[in-house]
Amino acid sequence: MKRIHVAVGVILDAGQRILVARRAEHLHQGGCWEFPGGKVEPGEDVTVALARELEEELAIVPTATSPLMRIHHDYPDRHVCLDVHRVTDWRGEPRGVEGQPLAWLTAPELAHRRFPEANLPIIRRLGLPPFLIITRALPVDDLEALAGWLDQLAVPARGAWLQLRLPGWSGPAFAEGLKLALGRLGPRGVDVTANAAPEEVRQAGGHALHLTARRLMACQGRPEGFARVGASCHGPEELAHAQALGLDYALLSPVAATRSHPGAVPLGWARFQEWTAGLALPVYALGGLGPEALGSAWAAGAHGVAGITGFRRGE
Numbered sequence: 034m035k036r037i038h039v040a041v042g043v044i045l046d047a048g049q050r051i052l053v054a055r056r057a058e059h060l061h062q063g064g065c066w067e068f069p070g071g072k073v074e075p076g077e078d079v080t081v082a083l084a085r086e087l088e089e090e091l092a093i094v095p096t097a098t099s100p101l102m103r104i105h106h107d108y109p110d111r112h113v114c115l116d117v118h119r120v121t122d123w124r125g126e127p128r129g130v131e132g133q134p135l136a137w138l139t140a141p142e143l144a145h146r147r148f149p150e151a152n153l154p155i156i157r158r159l160g161l162p163p164f165l166i167i168t169r170a171l172p173v174d175d176l177e178a179l180a181g182w183l184d185q186l187a188v189p190a191r192g193a194w195l196q197l198r199l200p201g202w203s204g205p206a207f208a209e210g211l212k213l214a215l216g217r218l219g220p221r222g223v224d225v226t227a228n229a230a231p232e233e234v235r236q237a238g239g240h241a242l243h244l245t246a247r248r249l250m251a252c253q254g255r256p257e258g259f260a261r262v263g264a265s266c267h268g269p270e271e272l273a274h275a276q277a278l279g280l281d282y283a284l285l286s287p288v289a290a291t292r293s294h295p296g297a298v299p300l301g302w303a304r305f306q307e308w309t310a311g312l313a314l315p316v317y318a319l320g321g322l323g324p325e326a327l328g329s330a331w332a333a334g335a336h337g338v339a340g341i342t343g344f345r346r347g348e
């Protein structure tokens with residue numbers, strides 16, 4: 034079977050909208066929408082190929098890129114390897130040089146267009162926002178304090194979701210807390226994952242679950258009944274287990290020194306990169322980081338940045 038290596042650009046603007054183009058009818062996967070890009074020439078470096086294709090197809094020169102993921106897919110007549118890179122800065126104004134229609138879409142909007150089959154993992158991946166904000170410790174069962182905290186939340190333009198962590202809360206109070214978070218943040222486009230025992234989250238009606246490292250290592254399989262499941266990890270073994278269970282994301286910490294865990298030895302970006310390089314699992318960098326760390330996180334291969342402080346006004 035024909036094997037094709039393709040350089041693909043997920044071009045993101047500052048509001049996290051994504052540039053897509055429609056493939057001409059006569060091409061392979063014709064009529065589908067795609068992320069701009071094209072075939073890597075023999076001996077060509079993939080980032081050079083990406084720059085060449087974006088210049089040929091869109092008349093732009095990428096100036097900031099980072100690897101997002103690699104996909105192998107078999108079509109009936111060919112095998113493609115998509116080498117997918119984020120493009121977060123470029124020179125020029127994109128236009129359809131070959132007459133192809135272009136559109137800037139949000140991640141949820143991608144789901145309503147027809148893409149080649151190989152693109153499904155990219156679309157799922159882009160549905161995970163680049164920031165994951167974690168609640169700070171709040172007084173037990175204090176819904177008013179939680180409401181105040183939620184209303185103070187500054188949501189970065191690139192998009193975020195929330196890990197609701199309420200140590201000491203349980204039963205009806207936890208369920209009320211989760212309902213409150215979903216109700217307040219849903220209209221702001223912020224989804225909520227709950228950090229608690231799977232049974233507790235299920236009973237509270239949560240659709241996304243976050244596992245502590247200890248709960249992760251006690252799992253023999255992926256907890257059932259949740260649209261998204263993720264876990265906190267501190268080393269390669271935990272990351273490998275999270276990936277083996279088919280989880281949707283992991284956190285790896287502490288990347289930098291942090292006030293909340295003063296004794297912990299920070300990993301630094303080099304070790305973060307080393308521990309996550311071989312994984313298909315999206316990993317958020319956590320520990321002493323705020324929104325401004327996103328560029329460094331992407332450069333180290335992270336999916337995004339998670340944090341407690343640094344995401345609230347005045348902290």
Ligand SMILES: Nc1nc2c([nH]c(=O)n2[C@H]2C[C@H](O)[C@@H](COP(=O)(O)OP(=O)(O)OP(=O)(O)O)O2)c(=O)[nH]1
Nearest residue numbers: 039041061062067068069070071072113149151152
């Ligand atoms: N560019 C791009 N190609 C994709 C995507 N998804 C996907 O399955 N493909 C497949 C379709 C094609 O078989 C192959 C890309 O080839 P291409 O037609 O874009 O190659 P090219 O730009 O170099 O075009 P050409 O000069 O060979 O006509 O990868 C995607 O999102 N973007």
Ligand SMILES: [Mg+2]
Nearest residue numbers: 069070071072
């Ligand atoms: Mg192309």
